[in-house]
Amino acid sequence: MIRRLKLIEGQVRGIEKMVEEDRYCIDILIQVSAIQSALNAFNKELLAQHIHGCVVDDIRNGKDEVVDELVAAVQKLMK
Secondary structure (H helix, E strand, O other): OHHHHHHHHHHHHHHHHHHHOOOOHHHHHHHHHHHHHHHHHHHHHHHHHHHHHHHHHHHHOOOOHHHHHHHHHHHHHOO
């Protein structure tokens, strides 16, 4: 997960440099789209890990309110 974040950070820095160099707007937009895709992939992986770990453990321990928390999180991610 850290590796993914470092890659995304590098992409953001690359866009910053593109803006500083006054690069073609469409090229910048394409890079922003790539970052959004990378962040979405990160979110999917993090959510899967959360469900398999924290959510399953909480449900097994009788903490059913974790389902409401998960639903709220998914709704925020889908905006």
